[in-house]
Amino acid sequence: MPELPEVEVVRRDLDREVVGRRIKAVEVDAMRSIRRHRQRKQFTSRLEGKKITGVTRRGKYLLVMLEGGDVLVIHLGMSGQLLRAKSAREAKPKHTHVVITFQQGGQLRFVDPRTFGEMFVTEGDNVDKEVEELAHLGIDPLDMAMSWDHFGALLYQHNAKLKNLLMDQKFLAGIGNIYSDEILWEAGLRWDRPSNSLTAQEVRRLYRAMMEILQDAVKYRGSSLADEQYVDLYGEPGEYQLHHKVYAREDEMCPRCRATVVRAKVNGRSTYFCEACQV
Ligand SMILES: [Zn+2]
Numbered sequence: 001m002p003e004l005p006e007v008e009v010v011r012r013d014l015d016r017e018v019v020g021r022r023i024k025a026v027e028v029d030a031m032r033s034i035r036r037h038r039q040r041k042q043f044t045s046r047l048e049g050k051k052i053t054g055v056t057r058r059g060k061y062l063l064v065m066l067e068g069g070d071v072l073v074i075h076l077g078m079s080g081q082l083l084r085a086k087s088a089r090e091a092k093p094k095h096t097h098v099v100i101t102f103q104q105g106g107q108l109r110f111v112d113p114r115t116f117g118e119m120f121v122t123e124g125d126n127v128d129k130e131v132e133e134l135a136h137l138g139i140d141p142l143d144m145a146m147s148w149d150h151f152g153a154l155l156y157q158h159n160a161k162l163k164n165l166l167m168d169q170k171f172l173a174g175i176g177n178i179y180s181d182e183i184l185w186e187a188g189l190r191w192d193r194p195s196n197s198l199t200a201q202e203v204r205r206l207y208r209a210m211m212e213i214l215q216d217a218v219k220y221r222g223s224s225l226a227d228e229q230y231v232d233l234y235g236e237p238g239e240y241q242l243h244h245k246v247y248a249r250e251d252e253m254c255p256r257c258r259a260t261v262v263r264a265k266v267n268g269r270s271t272y273f274c275e276a277c278q279v
Contacts, residue, residue: 001077001176002080002230003060003174003175003176003178003179004059004141004142004214005142005179005217005218006076006223006238007076008218009221009238010082012218013232013234014233018055019052019053021052021103021104022049022052022102022103022104023052024101025044025101026044026048026099026101027044027098028040028043028044028097029097029098032097033115033117033119034119036118037120037121042121046066047072050070051066051067052064052065052066052067058134059133059140059173060173061074061127062074062075062076065124069123069124071121071122073119073130073131074110074118075117076112076117077112077116077117077118078114078117078229079112079116079117079229080110080111080112081110081111082233083234083235084233084234085106085107087105087106088107092109094111095113096110097110097112113229137169137170137173138170138171138173139172139173140173140174141173141174141214142215151203151206152198154171155196155198155203157196158171158195159194161191161194162191162192162193162195162206163180164267166184166210175214177270178247179214179217181246181272181273182213182244182246182247183206183209183210184206184209184273185245185272185273185278186209186212187209187210188256188277188278189202190278190279191264191271191273193279217238220242220243221236221238221240222238222240223241223247224237224238246272246273246274254274254276256274256277257274257276259274259276259277261273262274262275
């Protein structure tokens with residue numbers, strides 16, 4: 001599932017490729033991908049003829065701003081991909097559910113084999129009402145300047161296992177299974193440490209690890225794993241998986257202390273960590 005860095009890479013790609021373009025036509029071939037609309041027309045008619053004025057992000061939701069004040073909201077879900085096509089003649093990948101054609105030529109295609117992703121159009125100030133999750137979204141670590149001591153104060157307000165708290169969307173936006181493991185390894189902290197038990201030094205390490213890992217992941221254009229679908233707007237996989245230290249590296253050597261990376265099952269998900277140097 002794409003996490004914050006992958007969605008941010010797609011946002012930057014969209015910002016470069018679609019802002020300033022005018023939408024000529026929209027085709028939808030799976031109503032499930034636009035399930036908040038009852039009819040195709042409610043979706044397509046609000047897009048056709050409109051110029052795209054900007055692309056922002058709230059957590060893992062992409063917000064494509066349209067002239068006139070409407071917003072095209074996109075969530076990639078488990079397996080969604082946004083792909084640019086230079087021309088309509090380019091072969092459409094299987095599971096292409098929505099195609100946006102631009103007046104200047106070229107298309108934006110939404111491909112989603114598992115159809116957990118979605119697109120919808122709403123008024124700009126209505127997004128929080130449409131998406132319950134966004135009304136209570138936590139801090140966005142890629143977006144918000146926050147001091148480490150403020151972060152520490154927030155950690156102390158909870159008595160939760162660190163991994164659960166990092167992945168709690170009401171606490172922090174967009175961190176999932178991969179980046180929580182990588183951040184905790186970098187910080188030298190175990191996944192099950194209570195969040196209110198950290199020393200000031202540990203808070204600072206966790207804060208710095210979170211910022212560095214997420215920014216590096218964007219720099220390397222996200223993580224693409226063998227069993228997952230993430231690619232960027234140009235169909236290219238990310239490279240950050242090559243820099244993972246523990247995630248999906250069970251039985252490999254910890255790059256810091258040379259102990260063996262182990263895997264635990266936590267809430268039905270795999271958690272990877274080093275029992276020797278994460279405390
Ligand atoms: Zn280690």
